[in-house]
Amino acid sequence: MILSLLLALAIGGASEPRPFPPDAELYFDTVAARRHLAFLSSDEMRGRDTPSRELEQAADYIVSEFKRIGLEPINGSYDQVYDLERLDLRLPTSMYFTRGTDTFAFSVKTDFMPFEQTGEGVITNARVVFAGYGVTAPEYSYDDYAGIDVKGAVVVVLRGEPDNADTTRFRGKQFTRHGSNSEKLKLARSKGAVGLLVIDALRTLRKPFVSGYPWPSVFPNLSRASRPLQLPDSTKRIPSIHIGERPAILLFDSLAGVVSITRAIDSTLVPRSREIAGVRFTCSVALDHEIVKVRNVVGLLRGSETPDEYAVIGAHYDHVGVGKANAEGDSIYNGADDNGSGTTGLLLSAQALAASSQRPTRSIVYVAFSGEEKGLLGSKAYVRASPLPLSKCVAMSNMDMIGRCETNKLSIGGNERCPDLMKINEETNASLAKPFNLAYDIEQYFFRSDQASFAMKRIPVIFYFTGEHKDYHKPGDEISKINMADLVGITRLATHVMWTATQMPRGTYVPAGFEE
Structure with a gap:
């Protein structure tokens, strides 16, 4: 009770709170709990x-x-109905790099795969900027975007976040929000980038994109129900693409180059961001959209x-x-x-x-x-x-x-x-x-x-x-x-x-x- 009073005073000077009503205690009941759960989790x-x-x-x-x-009910209803967009990747989708007079074409599924968070659009002859892990984390005194201009450019980033034993900056091997692709995409877009390319340098770089992506158009064994869902977004999304071994070699000259820059960032927690000189990027990503309606259930006491x-x-x-x-x-x-x-x-x-x-x-x-x-x-x-x-x-x-x-x-x-x-x-x-x-x-x-x-x-x-x-x-x-x-x-x-x-x-x- 003393702690209750001290807490109330500490956060605003209120008097001691009313105790929990004894007549409510009767309803914390395992019989009722089993009845609800038996229905919700039934086959x-x-x-x-x-x-x-x-x-x-x-x-x-x-x-x-x-x-x-x-x-x-609130506003006359227990239902809060909202729209979702169900998406599928429309084929063909294309991706090219140019270096000087040379053009390098890459194939979906073999060399690249749009993420489920991708936007759509055509990008033509855009600058290419490497932005480390694509992270701005002021709470960890780390910013891959410091000192670089990505407006109108395609940003290349590493998947995840810096992996470092110093847990005072990031959380070592524990995941934070900065490592998510959706956060990288949102940040790149806010910086003015027109597209995001993600490299998984130390894990799946050599593997073709044979699973883990929700596009029935690319993977016919997937059901239509597996298509990704997203909330309609009034802000235009930008293409977000996972790239594999061949595009990475073109950008960094070798697989060893990708691994080296990844380990350099991890070991020092110092960004290595830079424009990739002489390289331009072109792609076309289109999506098929279907609107579905879903609901939350809301009640007021x-x-x-x-x-x-x-x-x-x-x-x-x-x-x-x-x-x-x-x-x-x-x-x-x-x-x-x-x-x-x-x-x-x-x-x-x-x-x-x-x-x-x-x-x-x-x-x-x-x-x-x-x-x-x-x-x-x-x-x-x-x-x-x-x-x-x-x-x-x-x-x-x-x-x-x-x-x-x-x-x-x-x-x-x-x-x-x-x-x-x-x-x-x-x-x-x-x-x-x-x-x-x-x-x-x-x-x-x-x-x-x-x-x-x-x-x-x-x-x-x-x-x-x-x-x-x-x-x-x-x-x-x-x-x-x-x-x-x-x-x-x-x-x-x-x-x-x-x-x-x-x-x-x-x-x-x-x-x-x-x-x-």
């Missing part, structure tokens, strides 16, 4: 792919539960004192559908843990607070996101067109894969950015009869779940996660392997934390350099 749901008929059935179930529980302000409790309800069969012939990726568990927690939390005689101080918005497995598309769509002003959102809690708790360990994300929420969580956890062993070891997952979309808007977030396992994105992710008691316990903890957060002044958000 009949066929993995809840985005988009699919089964995803719509899951959404209908969540809507019916929100209605039964007594959550309010109205606050008692400042209902126009709110916290979000979220979880994604989609999974990855049907895929390669395992040894037992099972091809349905049920997604019990990922993320039937978080969706179950969402429903339990909503039921508990809606059934209580007390209401949170601020409102709580419950959101079941679709499209997370396709690139956080549902949460990105939510923050892009939020049904309530984002400026009124004081916190966001995300439950993703909370069903496989082992050795009482619970991983927490957001601690570096949102210290006040972390303090509330630690205090609340310490008050439990059986506290979880909290671990702050999931920074590499931070940008892989829906809280990242809110963090991009500088909203304080907390992320609950019990870790990957051998059944991750496999048919073995089934309800029989779920630790139901701890799923309920984690949900209870997350709900207690948001109950307190709705009473406190908005917590601190510490920018990490990537926010909008």
Whole structure:
């Protein structure tokens, strides 16, 4: 209690928060949890792919539960419908380099492959600039774009990010957001580049592009359902292409040249960016577009004192559908843990607070996101067109894969950015009869779940996660392997934390350099 009071004073001088309502505790129930999860992860749901008929059935179930529980619709509906573009690469697609009077033509699949994040267009006779890893990271005092002009040029970058034992700059071998192709593409475009070429210098440079790309036009064995999805973008995307051995040799004179410059950057953390003199680039990339409609499910629990302000409790309800069969012939990726568990927690939390005689101080918005497995598309769509002003959102809690708790360990994300929420969580956890062993070891997952979309808007977030396992994105992710008691316990903890957060002044958000 003393810690609660000190915390309240530290973040804004508020009085001690109201305790969690005892009548809500009755609804943190493993029987109800099993009922929800049995439906969501059943074979009949066929993995809840985005988009699919089964995803719509899951959404209908969540809507019916929100209605039964007594959550309010927002703007007359529980559905937040948004558009996605389903893409395929239109053939032929071409890529050429010129050096002096010589022209070098390259073949799709053999020498290059557009990424699923690619834009489309024709690039003609553009300058070529090598920009190291294509990273600008002021928090690590590193900038591949310093001192070079890439406006109107095609940028060549290395895949990933500097690999260095000095974890004070980047995270050694741990992945940060700077290594993602989507971040490199966004940054190159913002610098005025007209195209992005990516080299995987130390891993797959010698291999032809035979798998791992979602284009049925290039790989006829792929189903049409495998085509990539993206949110319609009002800003024109630029072509983004993975290049292989032959183009890399042309640009760097040899494979050894590519490896040498990669290792030089890794060992010194000093960029080696430069224009590649005398080389020009031409390409043509075109895409076929199909619009599909998908929905998030949103319900409102109205606050008692400042209902126009709110916290979000979220979880994604989609999974990855049907895929390669395992040894037992099972091809349905049920997604019990990922993320039937978080969706179950969402429903339990909503039921508990809606059934209580007390209401949170601020409102709580419950959101079941679709499209997370396709690139956080549902949460990105939510923050892009939020049904309530984002400026009124004081916190966001995300439950993703909370069903496989082992050795009482619970991983927490957001601690570096949102210290006040972390303090509330630690205090609340310490008050439990059986506290979880909290671990702050999931920074590499931070940008892989829906809280990242809110963090991009500088909203304080907390992320609950019990870790990957051998059944991750496999048919073995089934309800029989779920630790139901701890799923309920984690949900209870997350709900207690948001109950307190709705009473406190908005917590601190510490920018990490990537926010909008």
